[in-house]
Amino acid sequence: MSEHIHISDHDRHLLTTCRHFNPHGLLGWHLIDERNAVIRTRQLGAERVSVKSADRNIEMTPIGDDIFAAVVDSTLSDYTFEIDWHGGHHSSTADAYHFLPSISEFDLHLIREGRHERLWEVLGARPSHMGDVAGTAFAVWAPNAAGVAVVGDFCGWNPNQYPMRSLGASGVWELFIPGIGAGEVYKFCIHTHDGRRIDKADPMARQSEAPPATGSVIAQSNYEWQDDAWLQARAEKNHIESPMSVYEVHLGSWRQGLSYADLASELVDYVVEMGYTHVEFLPVAEHPFGGSWGYQVSGYYAPTARWGSPDELRKLIDAFHARNIGVIVDWVPAHFPKDDFALGRFDGQALYEHPDWRRGEQRDWGTYVFDFGRPEVRNFLVANALYWFEEFHVDGLRVDAVASMLYLDYSRDEGEWLPNIHGGRENLEAVQFLQEMNATVHKTHRGVLTIAEESTSWPGVTAPTDHGGLGFNLKWNMGWMNDTLEYFSEDPINRMYHHHEITFSLVYAYSERFILPFSHDEVVHGKGSLWTKMPGDVWNKAAGLRALYAYMYAHPGKKLLFQGQEFGQVLEWSEGRSLDWDDCVGWEGEYHEGLRLMVSDLNRLYRENSSLFTQDDVPEGFGWTKADDAQNNILSFVRYGNDGERILATFNFGGTSQPNYKLGVPNGGRWECIFNSDAGVYQGADNCLESTVTAWDTDWDGYSHSLTVHIPAMSAQFYRWVD
CATH class of the missing domain: 2.60.40.10 (Immunoglobulins)
Incomplete structure (x- = not known):
């Protein structure tokens, strides 16, 4: 029977060069005839190997290249290897090549x-x-x-x-x-x-x-979730008619040196104190370069080990849920880095990326682009989205750089892109992927959110997939963000010439369901901070930010602020240091601490007043009361709740106070002042405003009632109708 222990030279060559498609066909247990079987194993550097069963120990014969073989009785199929190594070390192991495939x-x-x-x-x-x-x-x-x-x-x-x-x-x-x-x-x-x-x-x-x-x-989770009640409530929630105020966080720089475990107390406490409804993490999937902030992912299924273990991240998310805070995670399916150890050219050829560089590379970013037309690649990404919902109980995915996926000519010159089968610039395969991802996520996980960072006018981003849309719940309103910051960066004396920038958003406000983002992208790469974007001295900068944030909270759409913006961090954000918490103390700190307190109060007012969130996505939720006073930089509008609540929001973005400003309103009777950005508690000018104003049956600006209010310079006020 000795001839059966050997293998052919061809098989031996393939096996020893790790190029054999079926090493299990050579190694392991193989039947010779009814009475005999052969067992082979390769144990690199072993001196002696034997086959051990319940009642016998059979010495194996070395046949070269560290391969050992033995002919055994065909009934001997339950065995281990006993191995003696150089230096007197001994080990025992089961046979890795004696098992059926683990995949069906x-x-x-x-x-x-x-x-x-x-x-x-x-x-x-x-x-x-x-x-x-x-x-x-x-x-x-x-x-x-x-x-x-x-x-x-x-x-x-x-x-x-x-x-x-x-x-x-x-x-x-x-x-x-x-x-x-x-x-x-x-x-x-x-x-x-x-x-x-x-x-x-x-x-x-x-x-x-x-x-x-x-x-x-190799990972194995032992975490026991405590958020069943949260998940059950989430499944029944109507997010579109609910308040949503998001605190965007880079976990490594909020306070440097904190782990997932530390953040489960310190960050959670802070987000609760500030009154946000959600937290959004910049990407937490593993990434090789910290300076990418997580946007160049090498391990889509592995939370970054920089701040702890996967189970510690689970505990952080669970801690947020225990305090009724939703958790959104940034997700990056548009592109991935070229690092040799990761996805790029994974098996020696283009695999996850498209093979043609005109579709397979994003050269501005130095990254590869996924091949969205390949079923296995789409599967990898769709399953990854499900993985974060299933294994980490996240409540939403914010999908990065959607525009770069939708357009084949995105950031490419002529000759650097390939048109689709119809000759157009739309990436039809990426559209199919996004629709599949959204439809699958919402089919399997009721109540979760998918949010698109999409900067163009692509139609139907938040329309259902069965109506031809992409199927997202919400879209970042990049146009609103750009126009608003452009307007606020102007000196008040010049704002009258830019009035259309601050009113234009209502032209398209109901074309999609929007989030209003002041995100990390606005405070990096030399753009400065929001504080430095405001014109004037420190008092005017603080007043400008107070007015800006009040405008955001009153405007239709969900809300998002990046870490540090809530207190007006002076310096541009850097992932390499903690937030500048010292801005809230010292000679200038009163303005920053006042701003932080105001954001906390705005979050509370926002959650408590239905008119500020229940009809964000329909025209019935909004009505201008003053849109055309560019000369005085005045805006005012009414927000309508689906329960009859009404709030009048007034804004003076100029440098001159308006002590007796007349506005038309939809209802007569008392309007109570529930918020004033100029209040002394926020380190404003502390102008004395009437706590209640009365609207009389006097026509004005197309309304049957009108009232007169004091709107101090660079300020905002909210009045709630109480009669």
Whole structure:
């Protein structure tokens, strides 16, 4: 029977160069005839190997290249290897090549079709059992590879110890390795058809080493969620008719040095104190370069290890839910970095990215662009969206750079892009992906949000997919943000010439469902801070920001402020340092602390007054009472709640107070002043305003009633109708 222990020279060459598509066909247990079987194993550097069963121990024969073989009775199929190593070390292990594939044919079918909604449960590294043998099942999609192996500390990073088998047309390679589990660092060693070896982090890794290390880590969650009540309430919530005030945070710089565990108390307490309804994290998926703020992702399924473990991130999100705060996470499916260890040219060829650079690269950003036309790539991204909702209980995804996905000529010169099949500039495959992602997310997770950062007039961003829309719940209103900041950066004496910039947003306010964002993008790359954008001395800067924020909270649309803006941070934001909390103390601190207090009060007023949020997306929720007084830089409008509540918002964006300003209003009787940005408590001029004004039956500006109010310079007031 000795002839059966050997393998052909061809197979031996492929096996020893890690290019064999089926190492399980050579290694492991194989039946010879009814009475006999052969067992082979490759144990690099072993002196002696034996097969041990319940009642016998059979010495194996070395046949070269660290391969050992033995002919055994065909009934011997439950065994382990006993291995003696140089230096007297001994170990015992189950046979990694004696197990059936850990992925079912049905799973492989779904992967090929691009329809596997729980992809993370079948690909990547999954601690599991094969029978009573504990270990980790590895699987990776690499259809262009000549061979793939698992490498890590457990094999000295030698690719010859654990070659994987190909599972046919699926492009998936698979291996179960006994005896290793959570905490082990690993990569996939890809051997290309042109003779190269490239070690890659696992695209499906659920945990990574902290940068600059790039290894993947076998992860197993032990976290027990405490947010059942939150999730049940979320599923029934109408977000469009609910208040939504978002605090956008970069976790590494809010207060430097804090971990997920620290933030679960300090950040949560602060967001609650400030009265926000939601927090939004800049991307927390693993990324190699901290200066990208997370927008160049290398590990889509792995929370960054910079601030702790995946379970510690779960605990942070759970802590927010316990205090009734929703958690939104920035998500970046538009592009990914070119780092050699990550997704780029993953199996030696373009795989996740489009092969033609005119569609596969975003050269302005130095990144690759996903191939949205490939089913497996769409599946990778759709499943990733579901993963964050399922495994981390996030309440929303803010999708970055949607415009770059929708347009084939985005930031490209002539000759640098390929038209679609109809000759147009629209990326039809990206549109299909976004619709599929949104439809799948909302089918499987009721009550969650998807939010588009989309800067163009693409129609139907927030329209349902079954009506031809992209299917997002909300869209960032970049036009409002740009026009508003342009207007406020002008000296008040010049604002009369820019009045259309502050009123134009109502022309398109109901074309989509909007969030009004003052985001991180407005306080980086030399743009300065919002504080420095305001003209004048420090008093006027503070007054300008108070008026700006009051205008945002009164305007139709949900609200978003980036960290530090709530107290008017003076310096431009940098991820390399903490927020400048000292701005709130010292000789200038009174203006900043007053501003922070005002934002907190605005959040409370916003949540408590239905007219400020229940009809954001319909014209019935808004009515101008003064839109054309450019000479005095005056604006006023009424917000209408779906329960009959009405609030009059008045704004003086000029430098001259208007002590007796007449306005038409829809109702007579008393209007109570519930907010004044010029109040002394906010370090304003503390002009004495009447707590209640009365509207009389006098026609004015098309309304049947009118009232007279004092609107101090650079200020805003809200009046609620009480009769």
